Amino acid sequence: MNEIEDVLKLDRIICLSGIxxxxxxxxxxxxxxxxIKSNIEPKRIVYAKADDLVSPCEDNKTNFPVR
Known part of the structure; x- marks a missing residue:
């Protein structure tokens, strides 16, 4: 947790990935x-799960082969 907090001090976006x-x-x-407890405004915090992301190909029902 401390490592992540150190990265956040750099004012960067982080991505946490894993199994x-x-x-x-x-x-x-x-x-x-x-x-939030350290007085960061909640509106400055973004949390997104990759499961929630939609592929543009799904919207168009178009699939392109990956080569």
Whole structure:
């Protein structure tokens, strides 16, 4: 957690990735809680799961082969 907080001090966007069910979401919710308690405005915090992202190909029902 301290490593992530050190990176956040650089005012950068971070991406936390890893295998399923390894605690990434739990870690992010704990981090968000710490940020809010340290007086970071909640509107400055963005949390997005890759599961929630939609492929542009899905919208158009167009699939392109990957080579």
């Amino acid at each position: 399923r069910r390894y605690g990434k979401s739990t870690l992010m919710f704990q981090l968000i809680d710490r940020l």
